[in-house]
Amino acid sequence: xxxxxxxxxxxxxxxxxxxxxxxxxxxxxxxxxxxxxxxxxxxxxxxxxxxxxxxxxxxxxxxxxxxxxxxxxxxxxxxxxxxxxxxxxxxxxxxxxxxxxxxxxxxxxxxxxxxxxxxxxxxxxxxxxxxxxxxxx
Numbered sequence: 001x002x003x004x005x006x007x008x009x010x011x012x013x014x015x016x017x018x019x020x021x022x023x024x025x026x027x028x029x030x031x032x033x034x035x036x037x038x039x040x041x042x043x044x045x046x047x048x049x050x051x052x053x054x055x056x057x058x059x060x061x062x063x064x065x066x067x068x069x070x071x072x073x074x075x076x077x078x079x080x081x082x083x084x085x086x087x088x089x090x091x092x093x094x095x096x097x098x099x100x101x102x103x104x105x106x107x108x109x110x111x112x113x114x115x116x117x118x119x120x121x122x123x124x125x126x127x128x129x130x131x132x133x134x135x136x137x
Contacts, residue, residue: 001089002087002089003007003030003087003088003092003093003124004084004085004086004087004088004124004125005084005085005086005087005091005093005123005124006082006083006122006123006124006125007040007081007083007084007085007113007120007121007122007123008079008081008083008109008120008121009024009046009079009080009081009082009083009117009120010078010083010093010118010119010120011080011081011116011117011118012115012116012117012118013118016054016055016065016109017048017051018053019069019081019116020059020080020081020083020116020117021048023048024046024081024084024101024116024117024126024135027112027113027116028113028115028116029044030122031108031109031112031131032044032050033110033133035099035102035105035108036096036099036105037099037101037102038101039095039096039099039101040087040096040097041086041087042086042087042088042092042094043084043085043086044083044084044085045083045084046081046082046083047081047082047088048080048081049067049068049077049081049082049088050067050068050077051065051066051067051068051080052066052068053065054063057127069078083120090120093124104133109133118119
């Protein structure tokens with residue numbers, strides 16, 4: 001049975017959304033693939049939150065790039081990327097996060113993540129319930 005993990009990745013405030021995405025894709029992901037080796041997930045999907053390309057001045061003096069939302073307040077959207085990792089099973093998940101084949105690899109990845117991510121809460125998600133026009137759910 002596959003296991004899904006979601007990571008809510010928050011951009012460091014000193015980076016633009018473009019810098020954040022570029023770093024994640026061009027530096028962090030190649031390093032992740034390298035150090036994970038055979039433990040790399042079956043799938044590592046990143047969904048970036050669209051944001052204004054023009055910084056907005058805020059009362060605290062920091063530039064903000066408001067999220068482009070379908071509804072609600074753009075300021076309420078703090079996350080910059082929703083990442084989904086899919087693993088074959090519990091053992092695959094454990095081996096990825098422990099990376100026993102590469103001592104220090106997990107710490108190396110965590111240290112590198114600080115170059116673009118402010119935080120990235122990570123959670124296992126269970127059953128997915130999907131409602132479609134023809135479903136009864």
